Amino acid sequence: MEFDxxxxxxxxxxxxxxxxxxxxKGFAAAGAGVVVNDVRPERAEATVKEIxxxxxxADVSVFDVTRYDAVTSAIEAVxxxxxxxxxxxxxxxxxxxxxxxxxDSDPSDWDRYVRVNLYGVMHCARAxxxxxxxxxxxxxxxxxxxxxxxxDPGMAAYSAAKAGAAGLTRTLAIETGRWGxxxxxxxxxxxxxxxxxxxxxxxxxxxxxxTLKRYVVRRPGLPDDxxxxxxxxxxxxxxxxxxxxxxxxxxxxxxx
Numbered sequence: 001m002e003f004d005x006x007x008x009x010x011x012x013x014x015x016x017x018x019x020x021x022x023x024x025k026g027f028a029a030a031g032a033g034v035v036v037n038d039v040r041p042e043r044a045e046a047t048v049k050e051i052x053x054x055x056x057x058a059d060v061s062v063f064d065v066t067r068y069d070a071v072t073s074a075i076e077a078v079x080x081x082x083x084x085x086x087x088x089x090x091x092x093x094x095x096x097x098x099x100x101x102x103x104d105s106d107p108s109d110w111d112r113y114v115r116v117n118l119y120g121v122m123h124c125a126r127a128x129x130x131x132x133x134x135x136x137x138x139x140x141x142x143x144x145x146x147x148x149x150x151x152d153p154g155m156a157a158y159s160a161a162k163a164g165a166a167g168l169t170r171t172l173a174i175e176t177g178r179w180g181x182x183x184x185x186x187x188x189x190x191x192x193x194x195x196x197x198x199x200x201x202x203x204x205x206x207x208x209x210x211t212l213k214r215y216v217v218r219r220p221g222l223p224d225d226x227x228x229x230x231x232x233x234x235x236x237x238x239x240x241x242x243x244x245x246x247x248x249x250x251x252x253x254x255x256x
Contacts, residue, residue: 001237003030003231003232003234003235003237004030004031004235005027005030005031005032005083005231005234005235006031006032007031008031008032008033008082008083008234009032009033009034009035009078009079009080009081009082009083010024010027010032010033010034010035010081010082010083010084010085010234011035011037011061011075011078011081011083011084011085011124011128012024012027012034012035012036012037012085012087013037013065013084013085013086013087013088013120013124014037014038014065014087014088014089015034015036015037015038015044015047015085015087016036016037016038016040016042016043016044016045016046016047017038017043017046017047017193017194017195018191018193018194018195018223019087019143019188019191019193019223019226020036020038020047020085020087020088020223021036021046021047021050021223022222022223022224022226022227023085023087023223023226023227023230024036024047024051024058025047025050025051025054025056025227026224026226026227026228026230026231027083027085027227027230027231027234028051028054028056028057028058029054029056030231030235032057032083032234033057033058033059034048034051034056034057034058034059035058035059035060035061035078035081036048036051036058036059036060036061037061037062037063037065037074037088038060038062039062039063039064040062041060041062044060044061044062045060048060059078061074061077061078062074065088065116065119065120065121065123065124066115066116066119066120066123067123068123068126068127071123071124071127072123072127074127075124075127075128080131080132080135081128081131081132082132082135082137082138082139083138083139083140083141083234084124084125084128084138084139084140084141085141085142085143085230086120086121086124086125086140086141086142086143086165087143088116088120089116089117089120089143089145089162090112090113090116090117090158091145091147091155091158099153099154099155100154101153101154101156102156102157105156105157109157110157113157113158113160113161114157114160114161114164116161117158117161117162117164117165118161118162118164118165118168121142121165121168122168125140125168125172128140129172129176129181132176132179132181133176133179133181136179136180137180137181138176138179138180138181138182139181139182139183139233139234140169140172140181140182140183140184141183141184141185141186141230141233141234142165142166142168142169142183142184142185142186143185143186143188143226144162144163144165144166144169144185144186144187144188144245145158145159145162145187145188145189146187146188146189146247146249146252146253147159147162148160148161148162148163148164148165148166148187149163149166149187149245149247149253149255150253165185166185166187166245169183169184169185169243169245170183170243173242173243174243177242177243180239181242182233182238182239182241182242183242183243184233184241184242184243184244184245184246185244185245185246186226186229186230186233186245186246186248187245187246187247187248187249187255188221188226188248188249189215189220189221189247189248189249189250189252189253190211190215190220190221190252191220191221191222191223192219192220192221192222193223196220199211200220214252215249215250215251215252216250216251216252217250217251218250219250220250221248221249221250225248226248229246229248233246
């Protein structure tokens with residue numbers, strides 16, 4: 001089954017690397033015009049360059065999803081967005097502290113997770129949905145996590161923020177379906193991206209082995225695993241699917 005999204009414009013937040021970059025390239029291959037967002041211009045530009053070299057259409061939009069004023073200004077500059085992919089997120093990588101039990105955590109540390117993983121989704125959806133409703137067509141796809149579906153020790157704030165984003169999706173689906181807008185989640189397990197590469201660099205690393213024991217398919221997820229499902233959910237063939245959360249996780253947990 002091939003999906004043709006020619007004439008549609010998609011905004012992929014956090015599209016400069018990893019899962020977001022894979023999703024952006026997947027939409028470009030389906031014919032969509034892609035707007036690649038990232039807080040780091042060089043990352044967004046790298047993804048756009050790859051897309052253009054393959055004959056696709058892509059542009060850069062640099063903004064921070066945690067700032068509503070920046071989001072609205074960027075969307076005004078971009079113009080109407082037909083498909084929004086809320087991919088920008090933060091699981092505690094880079095400069096953030098490692099896992100810590102909730103009772104040992106400090107409330108001052110929670111905000112960094114909630115601002116990106118929940119408020120970032122709210123900001124982008126609020127900025128994009130009015131045009132979708134006016135045009136009587138739209139797609140919102142939010143990348144959540146199995147940490148939000150099943151819980152994950154040491155990641156209470158992240159799990160709560162992702163669960164909140166998933167709940168927001170269900171409400172938006174109810175509110176916007178009458179205008180031909182669908183809103184769905186893709187729930188990921190552990191992914192192999194530039195931010196997690198250190199974990200997978202050595203196949204015999206005990207940490208990697210312990211992580212993969214929790215997966216039926218014993219490998220981490222790849223960006224190329226996510227793009228086909230995102231493109232499908234944005235396609236005309238998925239026009240009667242809304243308010244759903246699709247686990248894409250190598251069997252880490254099962255959905256019903």
